Amino acid sequence: MEELPKNEGLAGSLGRCHAVGSPHRQVSFFPAAAMDGASFKARLKLLGRTQVEFASETEVALRTVHNWAASGPPAEVQRLLDLLLLLERPFDLPGADGDLAAFDRHVRANLDRLENAAGSARRQALLLSIGRWLRDTSDPAS
Incomplete structure (x- = not known):
């Protein structure tokens, strides 16, 4: 699989990543569809995080997280949430x-x-x- 270019901001701090998992199961973290606000809030809830906690953890303004909760996060934040889900709740994958x-x-x-x-x-x-x-x-x- 071709490695994707490094993004700016939060994704840049995550480094280059195209897929993870065992040879039996590769999980890509560049989803086909954008996450909407309701899905973002549901994912935070599944991960046991509030919007305030997520803002603090990712070092972004709380207002920014509120905006993501209303209209959906950018792709690099969705990728971060996918990684957190894989690490913290591996059996809750879609x-x-x-x-x-x-x-x-x-x-x-x-x-x-x-x-x-x-x-x-x-x-x-x-x-x-x-x-x-x-x-x-x-x-x-x-």
Whole structure:
């Protein structure tokens, strides 16, 4: 995939990014349709952020965030929200509701990210930790 040019402002601070994810699932953060104000507010709510908190976190004027809530954010802010959703709420990605195959792909992609982050030297330790977690959280009644 061709790398997109670096944008000014907030996107410029994010650097160049064309897609992320495992080789099994690549997620592009340049959506086809612009986000409207209602979708922007819904995304903030899903991420557990108020407009005041988001303004402070992104170091933009609160009035600017209010304007985004009314008419939609610019593309680079939408991309930032997509990244935050991927990192903070990976199972709430669009298309995952009620689709077990999509949910499985999301789980596998996140496990792939953990495995890549651990590296080959710590792969066995990661697998042991996951095994212990599965044992600790399993329902004894099932």
